[in-house]
Amino acid sequence: MTDLNLIDSHAGEVHPADVILVFGTRHWNAAEVAAELYFSDYAPMIVTTGGPKRHPRGASEAVQHQQLLLSAGVPAEAIIVESRSSTTPENVTMALPLIADSVSNVRSVIAVVKWCHRRAVVTLAAHAPWIERIYAADYEPFNAQKRVAATRSNWQDTYQERVERERRYMQELASNGLDLLQRTDSGWIRTV
Secondary structure (H helix, E strand, C coil), rough: CCCCHHHCCCCCCCCCCEEEEECCCCCCHHHHHHHHHHHCCCCEEEEECCCCCCCCCCHHHHHHHHHHHHHHHCCCCHHECCCCCCCCHHHHHHHHHHHHHHHHCEEEEEEEEEEECCCHHHHHHCCCCCCEEEHHHEEECCCCCCCCCCCCCCHHHHHHHHHHHHHHHHHHHHCCCCCCCECCCCEEEEEC
């Protein structure tokens, strides 16, 4: 049985932060989450990440999310697009310089991630030691083959392979000595 606590990105309430970072994904609901946060004044900037590698037609995930955000009414000047990355670490390492060019003194981030993608939060913290708190605004990915959202309660039937892969990733990060962070009632913080 998989311990969902190891991979679950949820950590209490989301609070206002310096920037919203949308991790690369084909799931359109990530952009919806980011737009809702933006219009609720949780952060003044949204960063979309992800290149074309995983899209069947070669479309950039970041650009697709940008288009969805623009359609929702988010102004273009509030969106930073990183459209070359193809992995979670690249989402972070390629977005950080773009963030630094546009937003000064970033201390808190809202990470828009799948509910089972805690690894993204850990990766962000590992590459950005100046970030003091990371909030996770998580969403349920859609399993297109089964035509249902993959949730914490049905993952065994809808998303088992992905959840097991995330568990292995997290175990590997832990065995490499990476800080897996501490879950609090209001975001993730470092354990050391």
